Amino acid sequence: MKLTDFNALPESKARHALFACCGSPAWTRRVAAARPYSSDAELFAAAERALAELSEAEIDHALDGHxxxxxxxxxxxxxxxxxxxxxxxxxxxxxxxxxxxxxxxxxxxxxxxxxxxxxxxxxxxxxxxxxxDNDPATERKVLRSELAKINRIRLGQLIEGEK
CATH class of the missing domain: 1.10.3330.10 (Oxo-4-hydroxy-4-carboxy-5-ureidoimidazoline decarboxylase)
Known part of the structure; x- marks a missing residue:
């Protein structure tokens, strides 16, 4: 779909589409609630901010989908x-x-x-x-970084024209 189509989705449908990118309900709520986005880059930046703000419990929810x-x-x-x-x-x-x-x-x-x-x-x-070989705190940071990459790839696939 195009970004304009994503922006126009009802809240529940936008969250459903985002859930295919990341299994954190808090992340989907934050990204959907920040619409409309003026560009793909703005959407991607909002998605990264939302991920950075997630609690460890929400990160665990996101991991459940992988x-x-x-x-x-x-x-x-x-x-x-x-x-x-x-x-x-x-x-x-x-x-x-x-x-x-x-x-x-x-x-x-x-x-x-x-x-x-x-x-x-x-x-x-x-x-x-x-x-x-990582200690648990370092590994959790690496895991968040990898999750951000996966979310970016999946958002790009969701929004037409980004691969």
């Missing part, structure tokens, strides 16, 4: 498209990613979140292994 890297959820076409490269990885890389996901979740108590679009399985595995 499968593990390499895991497929039948109803989640967006994540499947973003992680498409992992499906063609070799068995050794797939096993290493699955093991890394388990180690990450045991260490940090959350799903490993990364903006996977356009990245190879080997890059994702290297990133996962690197992030396992």
């Amino acid at each position: 499968p593990r890297i390499g895991e497929r959820r039948d109803a989640d076409q967006v994540s499947a498209r973003e992680q498409a490269a992992v499906t063609v990885a070799g068995d050794d890389v797939k096993r290493a990613i699955a093991e890394g996901n388990r180690d990450y979740e045991a260490r940090f108590g959350q799903v490993y979140l990364v903006a996977a679009s356009g990245r190879s399985p080997e890059e994702l595995l290297a990133d996962l292994r690197h992030r396992l």
Whole structure:
């Protein structure tokens, strides 16, 4: 849809569209409530501000909508498209990613979140292994940054002309 169409949506429909970008109800409310946007850049900036203002509990809500890297959820076409490269990885890389996901979740108590679009399985595995060395506070900052990237990509796909 075009930005003008998004701006004209009823509040509930705008929030529904935004929920496909980020699973935080507070984020969808904030971004929808700040309409109308005069440009795509203004929308993206508002989305980043809204994310930065989220509580840790709201970040956890957003994480609920993301499968593990390499895991497929039948109803989640967006994540499947973003992680498409992992499906063609070799068995050794797939096993290493699955093991890394388990180690990450045991260490940090959350799903490993990364903006996977356009990245190879080997890059994702290297990133996962690197992030396992982070302390919890640093990792939470990295996770927020990755969530912002994912939200930006998805908003770009929502608004016509941005990919």
